Amino acid sequence: MGEIVIENLTKEFGETTAVDDLSLDIADSEFLVLVGPSGCGKSTTLRCLAGLETPTAGDIYIAGDHMNYRVPQNRDIAMVFQDYALYPHMTVRANMRFGLEEEEGYTKAEREARVEEIAETLGISELLDRKPDELSGGQQQRVALGRAIVRDPEVFLMDEPLSNLDAKLRAEMRTELQQLQHRFDVTTVYVTHNQTEAMTMSDRVAVMDDGHLQQVGPPLELYHAPENRFVAGFIGEPMMNFVEGRNEGGRFVGTYVEYPFDATIRDAVDGADDVVLGVRPEDIAVSTADGVDESDLGAHEFLMHVSVIEPHGDQNVLHLNHPDDTAEDDLLHALTGGTDIFEQGSEVVVTIDPSHVHVFDGESGDALHNRRIGPEAEVTNV
Numbered sequence: 001m002g003e004i005v006i007e008n009l010t011k012e013f014g015e016t017t018a019v020d021d022l023s024l025d026i027a028d029s030e031f032l033v034l035v036g037p038s039g040c041g042k043s044t045t046l047r048c049l050a051g052l053e054t055p056t057a058g059d060i061y062i063a064g065d066h067m068n069y070r071v072p073q074n075r076d077i078a079m080v081f082q083d084y085a086l087y088p089h090m091t092v093r094a095n096m097r098f099g100l101e102e103e104e105g106y107t108k109a110e111r112e113a114r115v116e117e118i119a120e121t122l123g124i125s126e127l128l129d130r131k132p133d134e135l136s137g138g139q140q141q142r143v144a145l146g147r148a149i150v151r152d153p154e155v156f157l158m159d160e161p162l163s164n165l166d167a168k169l170r171a172e173m174r175t176e177l178q179q180l181q182h183r184f185d186v187t188t189v190y191v192t193h194n195q196t197e198a199m200t201m202s203d204r205v206a207v208m209d210d211g212h213l214q215q216v217g218p219p220l221e222l223y224h225a226p227e228n229r230f231v232a233g234f235i236g237e238p239m240m241n242f243v244e245g246r247n248e249g250g251r252f253v254g255t256y257v258e259y260p261f262d263a264t265i266r267d268a269v270d271g272a273d274d275v276v277l278g279v280r281p282e283d284i285a286v287s288t289a290d291g292v293d294e295s296d297l298g299a300h301e302f303l304m305h306v307s308v309i310e311p312h313g314d315q316n317v318l319h320l321n322h323p324d325d326t327a328e329d330d331l332l333h334a335l336t337g338g339t340d341i342f343e344q345g346s347e348v349v350v351t352i353d354p355s356h357v358h359v360f361d362g363e364s365g366d367a368l369h370n371r372r373i374g375p376e377a378e379v380t381n382v
Ligand SMILES: Nc1ncnc2c1ncn2[C@@H]1O[C@H](COP(=O)(O)OP(=O)(O)OP(=O)(O)O)[C@@H](O)[C@H]1O
Pocket: 013, 016, 017, 018, 036, 037, 038, 039, 040, 041, 042, 043, 044, 045, 193
């Protein structure tokens, strides 16, 4: 059983703490994606699991065995990196077989049969006698995967394995990798800075920043219930809108936006002075302002000005500013259906339903209140 336990892992390089007291349990057969911005410590965590780095402190267990002092070859893991690391002078067959050379208990014929079986699964049988420089990027990636799978390891460790592929191939390989992982039932830790990969491939996502684990959970949990502003901003595209301001007796007061909280939010933010309002672009409703007067607006409606429209085919991103266009940066981004026609420069009515807002502590960044989801998301009194 390939479960992984990471206990209080710290890795320092001189003055730099790359990983800071990270604890994480990864279940047998789980697909866990480790995600975060450049330099946050993802690769270092993976390299500690692989045995390519020695932890400064903390413990690593794979399948119940303590790993800290074990060489990579004895950890029953297979790694796939972004540069594939295929041996250029060897054929695909030899590259894949190489993974088995050190495994005991295989006859030559069994090794050959195993390579052919995996090549068949990956759709690369016809490439077995080619050399790596005679393959496309996607084919090389498949061979690198094949070489990892052929050994039937307990654990796959993957570091940005798709980053050298073009967008279309990347999307295809994403699906393929996921199916393979399920078929072979191998515990997988997959490092990426690409949140689409994190959201679409994983059973759970672990978000790191600055050496720290920020949150770990199923993708939709991170999306709907981020524990802090960092996770809220990192997960979701386009990014969540953040508006800084103050909680004045249950009313949010920002430079351009005043927003009365409903009773549920008032309770949640009670005691916090500096707060940040968070709302996802797809949770903002926009309609034309033709004939609408300021006095017609409800408590959660605002007149705004469309400063830029980014068409994305089936959707548009609207950049919204103050009605007089006086805010230095656009105040909000809203996502609307591609067939909703708004004109650049026009006035619109923006509605932010209280059931859709998140509120973060202005100092710590911790979530004080998350968007309500499901049928209970009715608006309480204002
Ligand atoms: N061998 C090393 N020597 C010194 N510092 C290192 C070494 N490896 C990593 N670091 C530092 O540790 C921190 C974490 O690096 P790491 O490669 O784990 O980040 P990452 O999240 O994988 O980033 P990226 O997405 O850019 O690959 C960085 O500040 C990096 O400069």
